[in-house]
Amino acid sequence: MKKVLIILTGIILLVSIPIIVFFVGQQQEIRNKAAPATTLSIQPDKTSVSVGETVIWKILINTAENRVASAKVSLIFDQTKFEALSITNSTLAPRILNQGTLGAGTATITVAAQNTTNPITGQGEIAILRLKALNGSATPVAVQFATDSFVAGIGEDNPNVLTSTQPGSITIVGGNSDMAAAPTNTTTFPPGGVPSPTAIPTTKSLENLVAQPASPSALNFTVDAEATRGGKPLFKGTAPAGATITIVIHAVSPQTQVVTADTTGNWETTPAIALKTGTYTVVVTALHPTTGTTETVSSSFTISGGIGGAEENEITGDAIPETGSTETTLILLVAGCLMMVFGSITLTKKYI
């Protein structure tokens, strides 16, 4: 009987060990190849800020099952409401791979884990943004993630494990709050443009952006692309009061603008750089100031009549050339001088 028990125990062990190893292996594999599930969000350190004061925004990550090597955080906001002061890394991301870059209505930084054996996991702060409030607003003003935000996960088939982003908003009190009553008009050129269409569950998918929504919408707009506007069409519409409106004109290099709807929900804007003759698609996204939900609509328009014609490379935001026109100027001068010399010689021959 004792022998039978020993044999049975041995058999059970022999059978169970491979089974356990198999299931552990399965779980390991699941852990190593978790589906992209990382989210980014941004939160201000207060609910309202006075004009002239600084608000500190925490950029938060939740990696779920992912193991994150690095994260490119790209943010956009209304440049008439905020001035970017600084952006740096925070506790969960001990390294900065690309220094913070601040622009008009934009802030970008790439942060990272210490090394691959200590990836970023869990929930916490990866970056801190400081913005100075410039003008008052009757409704909360949003800061949101641009589409070129990227979270690089280790051991994933899809290296970008970012699935959604959550914008943040804050009310600016004091100062010239009339700014909120009148439509604001700003231009930014963030590399990624409009916030991710997968930002939050209420956002419509990209495929649905081609047509206007069938259901009644709080977001509407029209495009006045008359030739007399010189390639700068007027985008004008309505949205929930205080909504942050992001307008992306899709061209070789997309132009992105962020405006805030006034207290009656009206907004309007024009591109800062004239568009060339051609047909364009414009995608407009409204971020509700209190609920954080977004709505997106799109339309096409045509610039005709040849009045537009800005060079495509103007909207790339290239720096002003420091010595750009020297050669051309010199060539023209030399040509002019040669003409003077030849003219003088001709006159001399005529009268001598």
Next chain:
Amino acid sequence: MNVLEQNTSPKITSLISIISILLFLPLLLFATYQSVTLITRAVGTPANIIVDTKAVLEPIKTDFYHAFAQGGEEAEDMIAPISAEVKSLRPKLIRIDHIYDNFSVVKKDGGNLSFDWSRLDGAINTILATGAKPVLALSYMPAAIAKGGVIINPPDNWDDWATVVEKTIQHYSGKGEKNLGGIYYEVWNEPDLGSFGSWKLSGEKNYLTLYKYAADGAKRVQNANYFYLGGPATTGLYKNWIMALASTGARVDFFSWHSYLPDPKRYVTDQENFITWMLPYPWHTLKPTMITEFGFTGDKSTLYNTTYAAAYTAAVIRQMISGGASHIFSFELKDGPGQTNGWGLIGHQNAGKKIKPRYSVYGFIDQMVGNRLQVTGEGTWVTGFASINNKTIRLFLVNFDKSGSHVETVPVKFTNLDPGTYTVRQHFLFGSDSKTQQPITDGILEQKIYMATQTMVIIELTKTD
């Protein structure tokens, strides 16, 4: 008709007119060119610096720029004659190339390779004595194994190259030999340059083959300390080279390139580009990036003897102070013999080991150690960063103009200071060093700093009560 025309013949009048025009034209051209240059130079933004003394950012690293490269103008231990001067630079890493040809390491008798490390060991010992770790550019092909005996050629047998790399790493990183930890081995030097072989990414002189066999050799190393193997050490940051190396599947512990760029801000662009390319390869984003040679020009220039080179280096360090490359190597420590326009920080010993202005930059900026403070309002020419360390606040500013003539009076404002009396020190590198006492009641200290061309200053605030 004027007096001249009345008293001279028409022929002479015409002749004088033509001569006048011919004389005047070059002057006109010159003046116009100067005007255009001045106008175009003036395009830019002056600085208006605001330091928020309560907005504390990340810690500042000062090690990354304490890296230096030495060329191989002489087939000997070039650092030995200037070792004291080099030690004072407090170097962390020193890179040398020409390790095989200048130090006659490899011999081949019949089919067997033999190695004589004695001369190279001497150079490595000199580096170690300065407090730095050596970075060895595995270059060039030992004549004993190179096709035609030409050191920029591939080997006759690639396995010989793998063996050479294996023995090199084994010798310096092996626990049973020199036992050095954390050594960087860089595969070749400027492989894309004609002088160093004009290697490509395909064909007979394929850098990827060179690298693969180097990685094979590294794989065979036994019982060694951790070491880094990387490349491609190209003359610039080239996407095709970086991406090709990143996707080879061979061991790559760091990525390296050289930067000879007149505009310091291009270093930021390069770093951004590199990370953008690597984001789809997440594990690569965490690997060290090494600019193993940098300067404002790859050519020899007398400007390397001046404050131009010093201001340039400071401006590059400012650009890299946050989120920059892991190490940037100033090229080079010492001029070659007979060079009057060399890249060296220090003149050749035959010319009196003259210390050049660039030499003083590293120690000067070391004072900025601490946590970075928020600075806004940098300009086109005047840039800088601020730090706080043990309650001492410092602001570093550099005025670098690549055209060489810009001056600026910079408004500087420190905000959110605790009330009290402060000692304000204004210390120009190569210039004045003054101290004043300033009572602060409203938390703000404002100053105007005159920045002459190619100058660097640290403004230091220490609360005295």
